[in-house]
Amino acid sequence: MKGILKGALMALTLAGGAAQVAQAEQFDDGLAPQYYNALKDKKVVFLPLAMSFDLPQVWAQGMQTQADRLGYELSIRDPNWSSDVGAQALTTLISEKPDLMVVHNPDMQVYARLLARAQKAGIKVIQINLKSVATTDAYVGVNWYEVGVHQANMAIAACAPDAGGSGKIAIMQGTPTNPNNAITMSAIEDVLAEHPEIEVVSSQSADWDATKAHSVASTVIKQNPDLCGYIGLWEVMDAGVSAAIREADKVGEIKLFTNGGGQKPACDSLANGAFTGYVSYDAFGQARDLTNAIAQVMQSDLKPGEAPYALYTPIRDLTKDTMRDDSCWTMDDVAKAPF
Amino acid sequence: MTETAARKATGPAWPRLGLTQETIVFFIAIAFFAVFAVTLPGFMASDNLLSLLQNVSVLGILGVAMGIVVIGRGIDLAMVATMAMSTAWTISLMNAGTDAVSAVLLGLGFAAVIGIVMGILIAYVEIPAIFATLAMSTVIYGFGRLALVDLDVIYVPEDADWLRAISGSVSGVPLPVIWFGLVALLAYAFLRFTRRGRYIYAMGDNYEAARITGIPVRPMTVLQYLLSSVIAFGAGIITASLLATVNIRVAQSTMVYDVILVVVLGGIGLSGGKGGVRNVIVGTVLIGILLNGMTIMDLSFTLQNLVKGAVLLVAIIVDSFVNPRDEQTAQQGDI
Numbered sequence: 214m215k216g217i218l219k220g221a222l223m224a225l226t227l228a229g230g231a232a233q234v235a236q237a238e239q240f241d242d243g244l245a246p247q248y249y250n251a252l253k254d255k256k257v258v259f260l261p262l263a264m265s266f267d268l269p270q271v272w273a274q275g276m277q278t279q280a281d282r283l284g285y286e287l288s289i290r291d292p293n294w295s296s297d298v299g300a301q302a303l304t305t306l307i308s309e310k311p312d313l314m315v316v317h318n319p320d321m322q323v324y325a326r327l328l329a330r331a332q333k334a335g336i337k338v339i340q341i342n343l344k345s346v347a348t349t350d351a352y353v354g355v356n357w358y359e360v361g362v363h364q365a366n367m368a369i370a371a372c373a374p375d376a377g378g379s380g381k382i383a384i385m386q387g388t389p390t391n392p393n394n395a396i397t398m399s400a401i402e403d404v405l406a407e408h409p410e411i412e413v414v415s416s417q418s419a420d421w422d423a424t425k426a427h428s429v430a431s432t433v434i435k436q437n438p439d440l441c442g443y444i445g446l447w448e449v450m451d452a453g454v455s456a457a458i459r460e461a462d463k464v465g466e467i468k469l470f471t472n473g474g475g476q477k478p479a480c481d482s483l484a485n486g487a488f489t490g491y492v493s494y495d496a497f498g499q500a501r502d503l504t505n506a507i508a509q510v511m512q513s514d515l516k517p518g519e520a521p522y523a524l525y526t527p528i529r530d531l532t533k534d535t536m537r538d539d540s541c542w543t544m545d546d547v548a549k550a551p552f
Numbered sequence: 553m554t555e556t557a558a559r560k561a562t563g564p565a566w567p568r569l570g571l572t573q574e575t576i577v578f579f580i581a582i583a584f585f586a587v588f589a590v591t592l593p594g595f596m597a598s599d600n601l602l603s604l605l606q607n608v609s610v611l612g613i614l615g616v617a618m619g620i621v622v623i624g625r626g627i628d629l630a631m632v633a634t635m636a637m638s639t640a641w642t643i644s645l646m647n648a649g650t651d652a653v654s655a656v657l658l659g660l661g662f663a664a665v666i667g668i669v670m671g672i673l674i675a676y677v678e679i680p681a682i683f684a685t686l687a688m689s690t691v692i693y694g695f696g697r698l699a700l701v702d703l704d705v706i707y708v709p710e711d712a713d714w715l716r717a718i719s720g721s722v723s724g725v726p727l728p729v730i731w732f733g734l735v736a737l738l739a740y741a742f743l744r745f746t747r748r749g750r751y752i753y754a755m756g757d758n759y760e761a762a763r764i765t766g767i768p769v770r771p772m773t774v775l776q777y778l779l780s781s782v783i784a785f786g787a788g789i790i791t792a793s794l795l796a797t798v799n800i801r802v803a804q805s806t807m808v809y810d811v812i813l814v815v816v817l818g819g820i821g822l823s824g825g826k827g828g829v830r831n832v833i834v835g836t837v838l839i840g841i842l843l844n845g846m847t848i849m850d851l852s853f854t855l856q857n858l859v860k861g862a863v864l865l866v867a868i869i870v871d872s873f874v875n876p877r878d879e880q881t882a883q884q885g886d887i
Contacts, residue, residue: 265697265704265800294804389853418853422802423795428607432847435599449705452797460726478707485710 251511252283256311260302262319264291266449267476268496269317271547272341275500276315278552279507285312296323303327307334313511315503318343321392332518337510341503343393344523351506352523355494357393360472361400363530364444367470367490372441374410382442383415383433385426385454397446397472414440419450426453434461441468448473448482448491455487465489474499475531480541483533491531497542497550499526504552573819573871574831580867581838588845595848602726608840609728610787610794615814615832616732616739617783621776622815623743624752625759625824626681628780630670630689631811633803637696638663638781639788640798644701647709660785662700666692667781671774685777693803701800708796718793728790732836735783740829752776756824814839817864819871838863 259276261269273289280287290306292299296319306314307330314336318324325347328338332349342354372378384401387394405411415433419426426445434440434457443458445451451471458467468489473479474496482488502524513520531540588595614631621628642659646652666688673684708715720727743749751772754762763769792798818835820827842863846856 263704265702267703294801386853415847415850417847417850420805420853422805423797423799424610424791424802427795428843429847431603431607432600432844435597435603436594436848449797449799453795456795460721481710 247512248508249283252285252508255285255313255511257285257287257313257315257507258306258311259287259289259315259317260299260306261289261291261317262299263294264289265293267544268342268474268499270544271474271496271500271542272315272503274544274547275504275550275552276507278548278550279504282552283508294319296320300324300327303331307331307336310334310336313337313339313507315339315341315507316345316349317341318345321346335517337517339503339506339510342499348521349518350510350521352521352525353499353502353506354524354526355499355528356525357396358400359525359528360492360494361397362404363492363528364397364470364472364490365401365404367492367530367532368442368444368468369404369408369411371468371470371489372411373408378441379439380410381412381414381437381440382444383430383437383440384413384417385430385443385445385451386416386418387421387446387450389418394446401444419453421447421450423450423453423456426450427457428453430454430457431460434458434463434467442489443467443469445469445471447471448479448488451488452482455482459487475541477541477543480531480536483531483536486533489532492528493531493540494526494528495542497547500547501552502526571874573867574827574834576870576874577817577819577838577867578834580863581834581841584838584841584845588841588848592845592848595845600844600848602724602729604840604844605729605732605837606726607843608836609726609732610791611810611814611839612732612832612836613735613783613787613790614811615818615836616735616829617780617787618811618815619818619820619827619829619832620739620743620752621681621780622820622822623756623824623827624773624776625756626674626773626776627685627812627822628670628777629682629685629808630666630692631685631780631784632805632808633689633692633696634663634666634781635784635788635791636798636800636803637692637700638666638785639792640696640706640800641700642789643706643708643792643798644703646712647706652712652714656789659789660782663781663785664778667778668774670781671777674777675770675773689803689808693800696800696803704799704801706798706800708792708798715789715793716796719790728794731786731790735786736829736833743828748772748775753825756826758825810839813860813864817867 257276257280259273264270264273276287290302292302299319300323303324304327307327314331316324316328316338318340325345328345328347328349331338338349339351339353340349344352368382370376372380372382374380386398389395405413414437417429419429430443430453443454445454448471451469455469458464458469464486469487470490471488472492472494475493479488479491479493483491506524594600618628618631638659641662642655645655645658670685670688673679674681718727722730743752751762751767754767755769755772759769814835815832816822817838818827818831820831842860846859
């Protein structure tokens, strides 16, 4: 009995101690209290395209780490690739009134009016990786035009006749109507317009599907024995292109340039020659940009949407030679990183 | 009876040429083939023809599986979901360190269980196949995402050389083509020469009559879906081997309609009891020729879809003129 009492007493003391730590006053340097109070007990909701691929998982992991540190509540609404379900979730959220929404747009139009409504209703909104036509408090993410420019330049550098290439390249698109596809393509076309020595022998769509990409690429490669380069618009789909190149026994001969968020398999593919060039928009870095934007937007006393700003992701070109051990990340790196 | 009266009795005044949809599609395929061979440089190269076949091999294998089900007057809308989730599970087990044999057996077992459950739902609970398999495809995808794999894209482990070898080539012929040939041959033998194969035709032709005759229609239905699920797993492994990745988003794509297109285009009526493996091959080859030709011509995505749709429509229209439906040819349960 005595032992139990003693134990209970100790537990109480410990609990009291813990509470005291939590309640400890921040050292007031003029900003710290404002920073910590801005997010304490706030509600942040993340609306991704789907939670089943690397990018949203990285961003969510970053936000969760930050939420644990700063004491806000993060909830995730997963529409699993359906923009209808996403729009419904947004509508519900507008009446639930969270303090901040982080929205991953499926295209530029579909959420635009809802985002404007959310801002009117007093909800702050950050958009990530694809900006809607509606401008909100912040945009964090890649500038798809820049990605296209980088990919096209890499292909030109490798395949231009004066660099020893045949000048013939092919392009593997995703779904032409998707805005990231359309914007990247317009960049590629703009760059190629200044390079008449480069001939595009094929520009086909594979609907982001590696199987279709494989079928198309295997045909294109056989049709154009002197093909020098392939530009693909997404690493996952381009696994199909790289399989077709491997099958034709032309690894290294046909150079594949793709883009993605810079997870480990991308660097593996560069190392084993499946990809020649890779434009990385570093999703790990985006997670840090995103959590910083959250802190920034929440500290501001302005009305939602009053002073919008953007953080375009610095992108980098990776090749086998420029790649370093830390050029790609794993989910484990993200989970252990501070945010 | 005068000549006109005789004509009235047999329906429209179109000559009966003895053409089936299969032959019509076959001629369409030959026509496209001839046009492409003349107009597209490089189309006739043996390399290109092999890759043409390889590109539709997986579609063809799924078509054979769907054919078996459709001949028995069923339909398997869950086939692509089964393929994606069972393969994805196998590959992610391998990534987690499970040895290859157990991983493959578990994936195969998962596919088999799905087939048996669907068969039981359709044969014993008597839910129409179209609803049972539609619902099951959502269940399979949801369960798979919840319990088996948490990523859309799963990469095949670097050291799985045996898996890569499945899609290699033997003296220039891509293995997927050979797998397609093998599956087609086995299915042909099954449908043609085994008692169970003949039962499937009987069930498709007239389910009630087959039942009264004493054919074990319920276990046979379960067998059909078991077969289609297991074949789907095989098609999934070939895809994974070819691409070195598995993408489970295919489960929610329109791929299953492409499979149905191949089956219907070849002339296996959705009302069952008609057609065979040859029809699937004809349908698959036509799609292969079209896709290959349009890729060489560098046609846009939208235009390609339009052409595919138009060809199907033409085949059906020609079929309905040449083989008009009347009281004798129409069946109960026609869609």
